[in-house]
Amino acid sequence: MADNTYDVIVIGGGAVGEVLAERVVKRGLSAAIIEAELLGGECSYWACMPSKALLRSGEALRAAKNVEGATEAVTGELDVAAVLARRDSFTNNWDDSNQREWANGAGITVLKGRARLVGPKRMVVRMNDSGDGDGAERTLEARHAVAACVGSFPRIPDIPGLREVRPWTSRDATSAKEAPRRLAVIGAGPVGSELAQAWNDLGSQVTLLVAGDRMLPTLEPFAGEYVAKAHVEAGIDVRTGVTVQSVTRLAGTGGGEGDEGPISIQTDQGEIVVDQILAATGREPSTGDLGLETVGLEPGTWLDVDDSCRVNGVEGGWLYSAGDTNHRALFTHQGKYQARICGDAIAARAQGEHAAPVAWSPYAATADHGAVPAVVFTDPEVAMVGLTEQAAIDQGITVRVAEYEIGNVAGASLYADGYTGHAKLVVDQERLVPVGFTAVGPGAGDLLHAATVAVVGEVPLDRLWHAVPAYPTVSEVWLRLLETYGM
Ligand SMILES: Cc1cc2nc3c(=O)[nH]c(=O)nc-3n(C[C@H](O)[C@H](O)[C@H](O)COP(=O)(O)OP(=O)(O)OC[C@H]3O[C@@H](n4cnc5c(N)ncnc54)[C@H](O)[C@@H]3O)c2cc1C
Numbered sequence: 471m472a473d474n475t476y477d478v479i480v481i482g483g484g485a486v487g488e489v490l491a492e493r494v495v496k497r498g499l500s501a502a503i504i505e506a507e508l509l510g511g512e513c514s515y516w517a518c519m520p521s522k523a524l525l526r527s528g529e530a531l532r533a534a535k536n537v538e539g540a541t542e543a544v545t546g547e548l549d550v551a552a553v554l555a556r557r558d559s560f561t562n563n564w565d566d567s568n569q570r571e572w573a574n575g576a577g578i579t580v581l582k583g584r585a586r587l588v589g590p591k592r593m594v595v596r597m598n599d600s601g602d603g604d605g606a607e608r609t610l611e612a613r614h615a616v617a618a619c620v621g622s623f624p625r626i627p628d629i630p631g632l633r634e635v636r637p638w639t640s641r642d643a644t645s646a647k648e649a650p651r652r653l654a655v656i657g658a659g660p661v662g663s664e665l666a667q668a669w670n671d672l673g674s675q676v677t678l679l680v681a682g683d684r685m686l687p688t689l690e691p692f693a694g695e696y697v698a699k700a701h702v703e704a705g706i707d708v709r710t711g712v713t714v715q716s717v718t719r720l721a722g723t724g725g726g727e728g729d730e731g732p733i734s735i736q737t738d739q740g741e742i743v744v745d746q747i748l749a750a751t752g753r754e755p756s757t758g759d760l761g762l763e764t765v766g767l768e769p770g771t772w773l774d775v776d777d778s779c780r781v782n783g784v785e786g787g788w789l790y791s792a793g794d795t796n797h798r799a800l801f802t803h804q805g806k807y808q809a810r811i812c813g814d815a816i817a818a819r820a821q822g823e824h825a826a827p828v829a830w831s832p833y834a835a836t837a838d839h840g841a842v843p844a845v846v847f848t849d850p851e852v853a854m855v856g857l858t859e860q861a862a863i864d865q866g867i868t869v870r871v872a873e874y875e876i877g878n879v880a881g882a883s884l885y886a887d888g889y890t891g892h893a894k895l896v897v898d899q900e901r902l903v904p905v906g907f908t909a910v911g912p913g914a915g916d917l918l919h920a921a922t923v924a925v926v927g928e929v930p931l932d933r934l935w936h937a938v939p940a941y942p943t944v945s946e947v948w949l950r951l952l953e954t955y956g957m
């Protein structure tokens with residue numbers, strides 16, 4: 471008879487759920503992952519990996535074109551079919567057998583099906599009809615903890631007519647087999663900014679519709695300005711301050727089934743006619759059908775957790791949530807960090823320890839609060855960690871900032887002819903430690919970890935002064951920022 475009881479049951483086998491299960495198994499507990507679709511989740515198949523694969527070839531081509539001597543060797547255009555084939559190899563053609571092998575080797579039981587809580591530590595799993603599932607229902611029980619790592623799904627705004635034209639979401643835009651001739655992207659957060667660039671590189675005529683006055687509105691203002699300028703130079707039609715009012719499908723040519731006409735988008739700045747729309751307008755929690763009401767929580771909400779990722783307001787404290795579902799920081803690396811912390815807290819508590827989520831202890835995801843690193847993989851890249859200047863001011867911190875044009879650093883001028891980029895350091899003037907860093911420029915993502923170490927370590931500026939960047943690297947921007955600050 472199948473085993474229906476595990477120490478820990480993880481609902482959702484995305485990157486985050488996988489790490490959490492691995493962590494508790496390494497600490498001697500038994501664990502099962504319940505996954506409704508592909509083990510590996512959004513990041514592996516419809517988000518980080520395919521989107522970065524779609525972006526990388528165009529970026530590499532531009533990088534070569536920006537170095538005299540190499541540019542002369544670039545004689546062709548991007549090979550779109552080869553880019554798409556490379557993308558397909560990164561998603562393993564949307565086949566998760568490698569991941570399942572990994573889980574097997576790691577001692578994790580994987581059940582393919584959809585789980586629904588039916589009470590404390592209990593759930594019913596409707597097994598998938600295909601693959602290893604049989605469509606039957608199984609009731610499972612956890613001895614110690616359940617971790618809801620069910621992720622999020624794309625939000626489609628309530629614009630009249632939008633749903634009816636079946637817009638692309640990030641899933642379609644990362645898995646499409648060909649470039650639409652004309653593509654409108656609604657929303658200029660990370661998804662819209664990156665995928666507008668990818669499909670422009672792959673041959674679509676892209677119009678990016680930005681609701682506010684700039685792209686990437688939650689980042690330092692210069693970040694969105696640099697990316698918008700590069701997008702426009704690359705041929706993207708970037709429209710700011712635009713409101714999409716309605717969407718309608720125009721008549722096709724009458725060529726039979728599948729012959730859909732183009733799409734008309736009505737905006738307050740006039741009509742735009744395209745062949746496809748990408749709704750890149752944020753995420754919603756995948757908790758609508760998770761049985762949350764059976765444990766006293768409201769379905770369809772983000773799960774509110776403490777720093778050990780234990781869900782607040784659940785009697786007995788057996789429910790945890792890491793990754794997108796808790797809405798603390800919607801990034802794979804940050805979700806996996808939460809999973810390591812959460813897994814350790816679950817294992818310690820199962821062994822009778824209190825495992826209090828004291829700041830910066832193994833049981834608290836403290837970095838979520840003011841030290842989240844992120845890279846937007848546009849060209850130029852945007853890399854940031856910690857607080858923007860405005861966010862620091864809003865938190866009552868007395869700030870002073872230092873800014874520098876990265877192109878003036880010797881290493882940057884060697885990296886690319888005419889390197890254009892900008893960096894900003896946000897300093898807490900009372901404690902004299904960095905609380906935020908943002909850089910925009912080619913390859914800026916690889917400047918980031920030094921900044922993350924400085925922010926997490928709360929490294930005092932007078933000690934940072936002794937961290938000498940090697941010459942001639944782009945990292946010399948650190949020295950220039952400290953000099954600009956007045957050291
Ligand atoms: C286009 C795009 C690009 C991105 N690029 C990056 C990037 O470059 N870097 C980065 O750090 N982040 C990136 N992100 C964000 C990143 O993808 C997410 O933060 C990450 O995937 C969240 O992982 P997760 O495990 O929490 O959720 P998910 O990956 O969504 O996994 C949740 C899993 O739960 C399963 N599930 C849901 N409900 C149930 C249920 N009831 N029963 C069983 N299984 C269930 C789902 O099938 C899914 O597999 C990107 C996002 C998008 C959309």
Ligand SMILES: NC(=O)c1ccc[n+]([C@@H]2O[C@H](COP(=O)([O-])OP(=O)(O)OC[C@H]3O[C@@H](n4cnc5c(N)ncnc54)[C@H](O)[C@@H]3O)[C@@H](O)[C@H]2O)c1
Binds near residue numbers: 656657800847
């Ligand atoms: N490189 C990365 O790390 C990476 C890449 C992609 C996504 N992500 C993560 O995935 C999550 C989702 O990204 P996202 O870009 O979809 O969400 P987002 O919430 O960051 O951005 C969505 C944007 O759409 C705009 N918007 C919403 N409704 C609109 C409308 N009707 N018209 C015009 N604009 C509208 C919003 O103002 C917002 O700026 C983010 O939290 C992000 O951190 C990370």
